[in-house]
Amino acid sequence: MPKQVDHDERRRQIGDAVCRVMATRGLDAVSLRHVAAEAGVSMGRVQHYFATKDEMLLFAFNQISARVGDRIGAVHSADPRTYLRTLLLELLPLSAAARLEAPVLAAFLAQAVVEPRLAAPLREGAPQMVAFVADLITQVRPGGDAEQDAMALLAFVDGLMMQMLIGQVSAEVAVELVDHQLCRVFVAAS
Amino acid sequence: MPKQVDHDERRRQIGDAVCRVMATRGLDAVSLRHVAAEAGVSMGRVQHYFATKDEMLLFAFNQISARVGDRIGAVHSADPRTYLRTLLLELLPLSAAARLEAPVLAAFLAQAVVEPRLAAPLREGAPQMVAFVADLITQVRPGGDAEQDAMALLAFVDGLMMQMLIGQVSAEVAVELVDHQLCRVFVAAS
DNA sequence: TGTTTTACGATGCGATCGCATTGCAAAACG
DNA sequence: CGTTTTGCAATGCGATCGCATCGTAAAACA
Structure with missing residues (x-):
């Protein structure tokens, strides 16, 4: 051999x-x-x-x-709010590593629309992510529908990633938007 | 001839x-x-x-x-809140017409990541949409950064569309999430 | 040391691709 | 009515595709 x-x-x-x-x-x-x-x-x-x-x-x-x-x-942080913020920002093409991965992810996501073999693992992995984010939200702001907030945040970050890749949103604005959304979630009495 | x-x-x-x-x-x-x-x-x-x-x-x-x-x-409505809600829902694959268009849009969006000829019109069209949504938000809730809320809402809807197409989110949940987000935006004193 | 097995490189095949070319029937036009 | 122009159908070409096959150098194993 x-x-x-x-x-x-x-x-x-x-x-x-x-x-x-x-x-x-x-x-x-x-x-x-x-x-x-x-x-x-x-x-x-x-x-x-x-x-x-x-x-x-x-x-x-x-x-x-x-x-x-x-x-x-x-990603890890003692403060759940910082934890969540860092987590969400890590999903965006901000760092050099993420900027390489994001276009690939976007292409696979689009392909998953017409190819169930790609969609299946994405469908299965999503609830865990939602649960994890929801848990972080609950730690900061008990009460309210944390799961709904978690799903909304993740959808928001997904769309933001696409818009950044297309050039509709700059990195600076994206970070501001994430902070803005987090503020909305944590301030809410809901 | x-x-x-x-x-x-x-x-x-x-x-x-x-x-x-x-x-x-x-x-x-x-x-x-x-x-x-x-x-x-x-x-x-x-x-x-x-x-x-x-x-x-x-x-x-x-x-x-x-x-x-x-x-x-x-889409049109006398009530700006209903107007905005209907507008956002119209961007999701909920109606029969939108269910046919959304996968096509998703494919073009993904292609726009690597093809500037597709990205350019998307980049140019975005600010108008943001401005329009921001205007609706201002009508309901004067004050606060309406433009930031508008951009966030549009990114959220974009991501939600992708997640619906992949099957991560059902139509019912999607509508709930949109209503939830709108509630957040309109309740906010920000 | 001889044998066997592994890790390739090279080549070829049929299918499909985008695109160019050609031919022609039909209708508008003088 | 004849000419011209338009709207196609058909065919062919070179490139590229995924994949199969074959040959072989080299190292682990007996």
Whole structure:
């Protein structure tokens, strides 16, 4: 056999290339050849690690999902209000890392509209996120329908991400809007 | 010459087919052949009315943009609060018409992230919408930063649309969330 | 050391793509 | 009525696509 190679590492490298192609040229520019070129490897190698293009895309999707999950999982703060604010801001293309991930996420989200295989994990993952955000809200402001506020905040951040990616909203304005919304949620007696 | 045909009508028919393909199979399924088949016409006819695929897609984009614009333009109410509520709900895939348009819009939005030619009109159209919504808010609740509330509401509705399309949020919950957000905006002394 | 197995690179195939070209029937026009 | 122009249908072309196949260098294993 040739030198033992870290199988998962190789797959991650290719997955990264998929994300880079998606971020710069869109989902429909993702072909085996483009990905191979972006990764700086041969097309045969890509095929060796992924049986089909769909499998490759699904892997890339899980990869950025995990990456985003790690990033927001790394957020922590003693103050639940600061915690929530940091969490929401982490979902927006503000940091360098998030600016790379957001276009990829947006492309996958759009594809999920017409591809149930992508929509299913998103549907299943959402309630956890809602519950987590709702819990943070409750810590700051007991009473009121925290779950509704949580869902609204997450939808708001989702839309804000899209608008930022399209250039409708600048980073500064986006942060102001998030703070404004958080203020609304926490001030409310509801 | 052959019988005089309504040029614009033919283009609209093809544009409709483009949207139908996008709604059911996504943007990357839009090919000249698929569109022709969907429209029930020959590929030659599609080429006759659109010089390039890009021109066809751009036309389809303007077409649904105009359609959505017409739909929200048709909204009217003496009460600004009802007006705003109806307006926002009209942006969600709730009615039969909107359920057909929303997936198409979502696909174009995602494409706009990597294609400036689509992003430009969206960037330019946004401020008008913000101003209009802000005006409605001011009528109900003078004072406070109405523009910030308007931008937040529009981002919220955008994200909500995506979540509905993916199936994360049902129609009923979506309406509740919109009402909840409107309540927050109008109650606020801010 | 020989065998086997792994990790590819290279190449080819059929399908599909956008687009150009060609041909022609039909109707408006002189 | 003949000419011209329009509205298409048909076909072909080169490029690119996902994927299958084949060959092979090299290292782990016996």
